[in-house]
Amino acid sequence: MEVQNLEQGHVIEVHSHVPSTEGGSTSGGRKGCEAGTLCDFSDSKNSSKDAQERSSSSRKLSIAVALCILFMGVEIVGGIKANSLAILTDAAHLLSDVASFAISLFSLWAAGWEANPRQSYGFYRIEILGALVSIQLIWLLTGILVYEAIVRLLNNSGDEVQGFLMFLVSAFGLLVNIIMAVLLGHDHGHGHGHADHGHDHADHDHDHDNADHDHDQPLLKSKEGDKKTKKAKNINVQGAYLHVLGDSIQSVGVMIGGAVIWYKPEWKIIDLICTLLFSVIVLGTTIRMLRNILEVLMESTPREIDAKRLEKGLCEMEEVVAVHELHIWAITVGKVLLACHVKVKPDVDADVALDKVIDYIKREYNISHVTIQIEKE
DSSP states (O other): OEEEETTTTEEEEOOOSSBOTTSOBOOOOEEEEOTTOOOOSSOHHHHHHHHHHHHHHHHHHHHHHHHHHHHHHHHHHHHHHHTOHHHHHHHHHHHHHHHHHHHHHHHHHHHTSOOOSSSTTTTTHHHHHHHHHHHHHHHHHHHHHHHHHHHHHHHTOOOOOOHHHHHHHHHHHHHHHHHHHHHHHTTGGGOOOSSSTTOOEEEEEEEETTEEEEEEEESSOHHHHHHHOOOOOOHHHHHHHHHHHHHHHHHHHHHHHHHHHHHOTTOTHHHHHHHHHHHHHHHHHHHHHHHHHHHHHTTOOOTTOOHHHHHHHHHTSTTEEEEEEEEEEEEETTEEEEEEEEEEOTTSOHHHHHHHHHHHHHHHTOOSEEEEEEEEO
16 A cells, blocks of 8 residues: 655555465555655654754854954953963963854854755754864863963962953953843743754654655654743853853952952962963863763764663553564764664554553653654464
8 A cells, every 4th residue: 555645745654464465464664755855864844943943043152252353352462461370371261262253153064064965864964063072172271371371370470460451351251241141141041951952842753563654744842842942052152151141250350359459469379360260260160061962972872861761661651562673872962862672562453552651651751752662462
């Protein structure tokens, strides 16, 4: 039996389990795409929403780059004139921010490339690689400046630090950082949900009785999705936001140090202490992000999903006998996938069991891409 799905543009062949005319048994069904149609990893609606989010993130990062370049120039000139290593440390950090933002912009652009037969999941993971390079750059430059600060402390070297100029430059930097924090972090409080960037649709594939069936249907109705899903911040914008937070804390510290040196010029050691202290803070702000990146690259189960609880919930269903081959991973932060085999009782209708399994997963976890294989006991 062949069924034409005109809306999706797919041809689905379903073969019954009856002997063939030549005495053999039919093989499992399969799904194909019409000529000229690519079976994408995500549906067109999700792709459209992804494109909108990338456009918004790119706009934010572009403005952040412009502000960083402006302030970096001010800090380089001011740091040299004030002889403040702390200000130059902040300028170097801004240089790393500019580079990392540029990497993030490229990552966002590349992530919009369409999936192809070789890259069937698309290029979402380029965002992860870009963020990883960004963190490495920050750590490298911070290490260089920490080394310079230690050398100055040990040798008691360096000319007099201009506290007043140091205070003014850092005050201007704080203003710029506040503007960037508002720009990049206005939706930061939403946190990370289980949804794929707030998408309320998902693709799911399922197999049962040696026949493959693929369906595209909403995981959540729009109103329900609005209530139960939280928009996951793009990891590159999250990285930029963390950079700005680190810069803001550093600017406040440099302001305090500048005010003290302005009042007591002989206490110039405060400038070096600020450099060391804020270098540690800058490194600390990237630890959590690095952990998220490594978990994605290792294809670990996302922290917001309890795999044991999910498996237990499936096994508690009346129709389900066992669950095995359960895999939950993420292509990038917020884009979660699940695949598993579900064994059901012999007298259970496979389609009914499948609908209940998918309903449970969508209701409790709202995972964006689900592949379920139904097996009879």
